[in-house]
Amino acid sequence: MHGALIFAGQLALKIATDLEFDYVHATRYRGGATGGQLHWLRAPQLPLVGRCVLLVDDILDEGHTLKAVREDCLRRGAKQVLIVTLCRKLHDRLAPGIESDFNGLDLPDRYVFGYGMDYREQGRNLPAIYALK
Numbered sequence: 001m002h003g004a005l006i007f008a009g010q011l012a013l014k015i016a017t018d019l020e021f022d023y024v025h026a027t028r029y030r031g032g033a034t035g036g037q038l039h040w041l042r043a044p045q046l047p048l049v050g051r052c053v054l055l056v057d058d059i060l061d062e063g064h065t066l067k068a069v070r071e072d073c074l075r076r077g078a079k080q081v082l083i084v085t086l087c088r089k090l091h092d093r094l095a096p097g098i099e100s101d102f103n104g105l106d107l108p109d110r111y112v113f114g115y116g117m118d119y120r121e122q123g124r125n126l127p128a129i130y131a132l133k
């Protein structure tokens with residue numbers, strides 16, 4: 001979820017209502033190209049009971065990360081969890097029961113980096129999205 005940093009900051013500037021920031025860090029790629037088990041590095045710190053949560057991430061790929069984070073928010077008592085992603089990959093490996101409520105771009109099934117997303121922890125600061133050959 002490091003990857004959400006740039007998008008989340010830019011999105012926040014467009015939201016006119018009051019909001020509070022929090023972040024979680026759950027990673028299953030850990031700088032690699034293929035996903036594995038989800039590692040929780042930071043849980044949410046704000047109380048979520050009865051609250052509407054806008055869960056912002058850079059990419060919905062196989063969906064395991066956002067599914068687990070959404071379930072965690074609901075377990076903590078969130079009233080509603082909406083998912084917003086900068087991009088999502090089009091393929092048939094999406095975990096059941098997860099989708100973006102709001103999404104910017106649909107991408108082909110390629111390894112992508114830039115605009116927050118990494119290739120071996122590099123390239124997050126590139127100002128556009130690129131795909132490996």
Ligand SMILES: O=P(O)(O)OC[C@H]1O[C@H](OP(=O)(O)OP(=O)(O)O)[C@H](O)[C@@H]1O
Binds near residue numbers: 026035
């Ligand atoms: O839909 P999925 O297949 O679960 O993959 C999407 C997730 O993978 C990336 O995180 P990553 O595990 O690379 O952590 P990082 O952003 O901290 O590097 C990305 O930021 C999403 O959170």
